[in-house]
Amino acid sequence: MNLPNIITLSRIPLMFVIVYLMYCTWPGAATLAFVLFLGGAIGDWLDGYLARKRGIVSNFGKLMDAMADKIMVIGIVIALVDLHEVPVALALITLCREFLVTGMRMVAASRGVVADGGGKSKTVTQLIALGFYLAAPLINLDGYYLFHWDCAPFVHAVVQSGMVIFAAGTALSVWSGYRYISAHARLVFAEEKPSP
Numbered sequence: 001m002n003l004p005n006i007i008t009l010s011r012i013p014l015m016f017v018i019v020y021l022m023y024c025t026w027p028g029a030a031t032l033a034f035v036l037f038l039g040g041a042i043g044d045w046l047d048g049y050l051a052r053k054r055g056i057v058s059n060f061g062k063l064m065d066a067m068a069d070k071i072m073v074i075g076i077v078i079a080l081v082d083l084h085e086v087p088v089a090l091a092l093i094t095l096c097r098e099f100l101v102t103g104m105r106m107v108a109a110s111r112g113v114v115a116d117g118g119g120k121s122k123t124v125t126q127l128i129a130l131g132f133y134l135a136a137p138l139i140n141l142d143g144y145y146l147f148h149w150d151c152a153p154f155v156h157a158v159v160q161s162g163m164v165i166f167a168a169g170t171a172l173s174v175w176s177g178y179r180y181i182s183a184h185a186r187l188v189f190a191e192e193k194p195s196p
Helices: 004-023 029-054 059-082 088-110 119-148 152-189
Strands: none
Touching: 004 029, 004 059, 004 119, 029 059, 029 119, 059 088, 059 119, 088 152, 119 152
16 A cells, blocks of 8 residues: 555545534634645645656556545535535436446446546536535634624625536536546447357
């Protein structure tokens, strides 16, 4: 287990901590959730950078990096749906796309091909949107604790920005999923040759 893979896998338990903090109301919880989320987003870039720099890019690393991205995004999105921040329809579209593409990647991998999901731009867009969502309680709760500011209009604008960016990320998600399926459908749906 090398350092890039450790960084990749660390994003999975980190998601649980972030989601737990999203439900906490004690001072500093929202700030800590936001800081840990930023750490996870930086880790998403850092693991790939280190793997390429050290020449230790592996199929396991590629697959787990994509999987950790999905787990981080889906976990936080489910929490935001429960907290009535993200519309259910957008969350369902995101879930369907991720399960469909992940299933196809697994079939491709079983045939010895590590197919690129091609969804890094949509992941970045989704992470930016989630950053806005997590910044809202930081400003609203911790900002009030520290400075006693009434930032309700600004917080509303931050949440609305998050929703618009997340909707754009959902559109990118559907588009990249369509491109992925189109590019790899022949490989995935090809009949397996019987063993001699």
